[in-house]
Every structure is written in C-alpha cells, then in structure tokens.
Amino acid sequence: MANIEEQPLGTGAVVEAETFRDSVATIEQSGTRKWVYPKKPKGKFTNYRDLVTLFLLAIFFILPFIKLNGNPFLKINIIDREFFIIGQPFYPQDFFILALGAITSVVFIILFTVVFGRIFCGWICPQTIFMEGVFRKIEYWIEGDRNKQIKLANQPWTGEKIWKKTLKWSIYVIISLIITHWMFMYIVGYQDVFKIMQEGPVVYPTNFIVMIIFTGLFYFVFAWFREQVCTLVCPYGRLQGVLIDKETINVFYDFNRGENRAKWRKGEDRKAAGKGDCIDCNQCVVVCPTGIDIRNGQQLECINCTMCIDACDEVMVKTGLPKGLIRYATQDEIEKEDKFKFTTRMKAYSVVLLALLGFLGYLLNNRGTLEAKFIKPAGSTYYVKDGRINNTYNYTFLNKSNKDHTVTIKVIKPAKGEVIFSGENVILLKRDNLLKGTVNISFPEADISQPRQNITIGVYENGKLLDTFDTYFEGPFKLQF
Incomplete structure (x- = not known):
C-alpha cells in the first residue's frame, strides 16, 4: 500500500502518494527521451562477454x-x-x-x-x-x-x-x-x-x-x-514477465546484505552502525546500458548483461567488503537463502522439449531422399494400342539428398502394369534438383475393369524403393452383368 498523507479538506493541499516508477527508465516524466551514457565496464564478466562476442x-x-x-x-x-x-x-x-x-x-x-x-x-x-x-x-x-x-x-x-x-x-x-x-x-x-x-x-x-x-x-x-529496442520493441523482453518467477536465476541485488545504504567511511564498523554493504556509490547505475538501478529489484529493462556485477565487485574489493552484493541468484535465494532447485515447471518444460526434439529428429531422419509425383495432364484420357490401355503421366522428382541418383519407375500394383519410356527406363537425378518429365503406363485390357482404377507407382534405385505415389488409371466403361 502506498503511504498517503492525509490533509484537511478545503485547505487546497494536494494528497501525495509514495510510489515506484511506472514508466520506462529512459523516458522522462515529460515524455522526452533520457539519453543513456553508460560507463565503460571492466571486470571478470566483461572479459567473458567480450570472448563470447568475438566468437559470435x-x-x-x-x-x-x-x-x-x-x-x-x-x-x-x-x-x-x-x-x-x-x-x-x-x-x-x-x-x-x-x-x-x-x-x-x-x-x-x-x-x-x-x-x-x-x-x-x-x-x-x-x-x-x-x-x-x-x-x-x-x-x-x-x-x-x-x-x-x-x-x-x-x-x-x-x-x-x-x-x-x-x-x-x-x-x-x-x-x-x-x-x-x-x-x-x-x-x-x-x-x-x-x-x-x-x-x-x-x-x-x-x-x-x-x-x-x-x-x-x-x-x-x-x-x-x-537500448529502446530492448525496452520498448523486443517481444522477448515482455515474454520474460510471464515466465520468470522466484526460482529463476537473474541478476539480483542482495538487499538483505546491502541495506541500509550509506556512504563509505574508512575504518568504520558498518555492521555496528546498522549500515549495509552498499556504499551508495551509484556505480551499478552509471554502468547500466539500459539506464536502470538494479537495487530497485527485478525490472523489465534488465538484460542480465552483468555490467553492474563487475562495477559492484570492483567497489567491494576496494572497500574490503565481500564480492557478490550484486550477483546471479534467484529471488528465493536472496529473500530466504534457498538454493536453486529444478522446479516442477522446469521439469515439465524439459519433458515437452525432449519430446519435440525426438519427434523432430525422427522427421528429419525419415523425410526421405526423394519425393515423386505422377499427375495426369489436364484433359488427357486413355488410348488403346495392341490390346493394352495406355495413360500418360507428368512426373516430378525432387532429389532431397546431397548426391546424384539413377532411378527407375515401376508399377507396384496392380502388378501387370508396364512403364513405357521413349528411351531407357533410367533417369538421372542431380543432387538437390527438381526434374520433370512424361511417362506412359499401360495395362492389358482384361486387367482394367473400372473406368478409374487406383494404382501405385514406385521409384527405385538399384532395387531399393525410394518413394511411392498413389494415383488413378483411366479405362473404358464396362457394363457388369
């Protein structure tokens, strides 16, 4: 609850409330932008981050x-x-x-x-x-x-x-x-x-x-x-607000150890004086690239860059106080001194992730090296020659692999189908390439009893089936008695 100071009515006094900021740290109350001039960071985490930056x-x-x-x-x-x-x-x-x-x-x-x-x-x-x-x-x-x-x-x-x-x-x-x-x-x-x-x-x-x-x-x-990309535009920054909780590891200021803040005095027993380890030097604020004060708690502008950790640790070393006043920790660790634990929610997300990875791996491993299609040209029909019924198909072969394939086409069912090429029944598929062509398929007249008969066509390489395609075969209409 905000602390509200009550004033007698009719005196013209304004009721003032003690509130925390409700706007982005880089925006003035007037609405104008507050330009951020972060101090050049240095320290252990900065060195690590520089190595990661060079690598990426x-x-x-x-x-x-x-x-x-x-x-x-x-x-x-x-x-x-x-x-x-x-x-x-x-x-x-x-x-x-x-x-x-x-x-x-x-x-x-x-x-x-x-x-x-x-x-x-x-x-x-x-x-x-x-x-x-x-x-x-x-x-x-x-x-x-x-x-x-x-x-x-x-x-x-x-x-x-x-x-x-x-x-x-x-x-x-x-x-x-x-x-x-x-x-x-x-x-x-x-x-x-x-x-x-x-x-x-x-x-x-x-x-x-x-x-x-x-x-x-x-x-x-x-x-x-x-920095306004991170604070105003990036959807991930908003997403974190509904994902993190008290068990999430973040950059935190240890208020139990740091408060009450007071300026540094050499030789002073701060604990006896009721003072915390924070000497209110403001170094964690001036080094922040998004312009926030980490001592105000977890904030949406914080990107966990650790610059405030390095700045604070440097001051702690100079004053002879323990490092880690600002550190990676969970909120429960700061408030209750509870160590990090893998929660039920984390385990549930892990199970879902492992299941998705397994299914994705299965799909990648079984997506095949070839995709074949046999489509009848629009408006085409059958024709009869030498006692066999013939249909024409346009084929499309997509070679998904990183090597060439030499394939042949066969009718799988009905088994008496014959594939007719203008040349040899051998097709060279270049790696990572799409190939189109035309092929005729024929059946003996006696084997086609329906005007539209389902057939299955297979594509083989050295006897190994690479892909199949189900289509239909047109024939003459026959009266059944």
Whole structure:
C-alpha cells in the first residue's frame, strides 16, 4: 500500500502518494527521451562477454562462406524458396518440419528463460552483440568514457565536436553497410552478393535500394534507437514477465546484505552502525546500458548483461567488503537463502522439449531422399494400342539428398502394369534438383475393369524403393452383368 498523507479538506493541499516508477527508465516524466551514457565496464564478466562476442561475430562473418556437401551451411531465401540448414536442403514440402523446428525453438527459449531469465539478451542477442561489442566500443574510442561523452554532448558545436561526431557517424554507416551485405549473404549467398557489388546499382537497382534501406535501418538502431529496442520493441523482453518467477536465476541485488545504504567511511564498523554493504556509490547505475538501478529489484529493462556485477565487485574489493552484493541468484535465494532447485515447471518444460526434439529428429531422419509425383495432364484420357490401355503421366522428382541418383519407375500394383519410356527406363537425378518429365503406363485390357482404377507407382534405385505415389488409371466403361 502506498503511504498517503492525509490533509484537511478545503485547505487546497494536494494528497501525495509514495510510489515506484511506472514508466520506462529512459523516458522522462515529460515524455522526452533520457539519453543513456553508460560507463565503460571492466571486470571478470566483461572479459567473458567480450570472448563470447568475438566468437559470435566470427561465426557471423565466416558462416556464409562455409559449405557442407557443396551446399551453403545456412541460407534462407524466401523469395526463391531456397532453404539450407546445416548444409541440408529444405523445400516448401518440408514446411511442416521447419514449423516444428520453430515450435521447438520457442519451447527451448521458454525453458531457458524460466531457468536463466534474460541471460540470452545480455550475452547472445545480436542487438547486444553489435551494440555493446562493436558500436559502443567505437564510441568509447572516439568520444571517451561516460563523463567525456556527456561533456561533448552538452558543449556547443565546436570543431572538436563536429570532427568526433562526423568520424563516429561515418564509421557507423560503414559498419551498418557491412552488416547489411553479410546479412544478404545468408539470403542469396556470397557469390550473388559479390556479383551485385561488382555489377553495381544500374544492373541491380532493386537490390541496391533494399541494401540502402537496411543500412539506414541498422544505422538508426545502433546510432540512435539503441537500448529502446530492448525496452520498448523486443517481444522477448515482455515474454520474460510471464515466465520468470522466484526460482529463476537473474541478476539480483542482495538487499538483505546491502541495506541500509550509506556512504563509505574508512575504518568504520558498518555492521555496528546498522549500515549495509552498499556504499551508495551509484556505480551499478552509471554502468547500466539500459539506464536502470538494479537495487530497485527485478525490472523489465534488465538484460542480465552483468555490467553492474563487475562495477559492484570492483567497489567491494576496494572497500574490503565481500564480492557478490550484486550477483546471479534467484529471488528465493536472496529473500530466504534457498538454493536453486529444478522446479516442477522446469521439469515439465524439459519433458515437452525432449519430446519435440525426438519427434523432430525422427522427421528429419525419415523425410526421405526423394519425393515423386505422377499427375495426369489436364484433359488427357486413355488410348488403346495392341490390346493394352495406355495413360500418360507428368512426373516430378525432387532429389532431397546431397548426391546424384539413377532411378527407375515401376508399377507396384496392380502388378501387370508396364512403364513405357521413349528411351531407357533410367533417369538421372542431380543432387538437390527438381526434374520433370512424361511417362506412359499401360495395362492389358482384361486387367482394367473400372473406368478409374487406383494404382501405385514406385521409384527405385538399384532395387531399393525410394518413394511411392498413389494415383488413378483411366479405362473404358464396362457394363457388369
């Protein structure tokens, strides 16, 4: 309950309530934006995060050039419907597998969030990787640390400010352009991107315009919008509010140990004076890239980046107090000193995730190497020749594997069907390729007793059945007596 101070009516006094903030930390009460100038972090977790950043950036820039079995390691071309994941081709016919994979990913994210909170945002998210690992470091290099950045922002447009801002923004544009080109490599492949770059915007005006738009978007996000992507736009930040609970591991401030806050005095017995370990230095606040005070408890803006942990631990070391005033912990650990435990909800999500992974693995293993279809051309009918009834079919073969196949076509049932080719009954299917053609199938007149008879056609390689297709065979109408 808010503490309300009662005033006599009719005196013109205003009833004031003591409340916690109900708006985003980077928005002023007037509605204007509060620009965040985080202090340059340093410490154990910062070093670990820098290593993770370098590793993920290396993957991002190297992966488009890696091929498995001659296929791109990862390529998602929605327009041309070309999909390669870990070098394995996927097709629109495999959409249900990709959909199941997406559902499995969502369940994994839910389980990961229930256990570890928003750690993905602070350590792995591309927004954080590029913002803190690339663009922010360039800003520190050109404009200096927090105090120098604030001073530069508040001073008039002198030669120094113009030079530094122009240099920073120019580098931001170049990096945004590089990110755009690499992103397109995951869509059309690096060969096509290099080709577009060589032949220029005159030959590829649409591609050029799209690249300019995305370059501008990346520049806007990393040069201006920044942490507001995490606090205002990202749906994952909202999702965490309904997933985390008191058993979730998050970055927490140990208020039991830290309160009551008081400034540091050398040689003072803080415990005897009724003071907590928090010396109210505000370092955990000035280092935060989303502008929050972690001491106010769990907040939606917190991305678990651990910068406040490093800042607080550095102060604790200098004052001779134990580290870990801000640390990874659960709310129950802070409030009740209960150790982390794998809860029933976590176990339930784990069971669902394992079941989905098992089913997904089964589908991937049994999706087949070939998909065959035999469709009668529109308006076609049967014809009789030499005592046999003939039907024409258009076939479509999709080779889903990473090797060539030499296949033959046979009628499985009824068993007396014969496949008639203009040449040999041998078809070469190139790897990861679609092949179309025409074939005739005939039956003795005596074996066709119905105007539409169900038949099954099989595709074989060296006697091994690769795929079957059920269709119908047309014949003359016969009166039954």
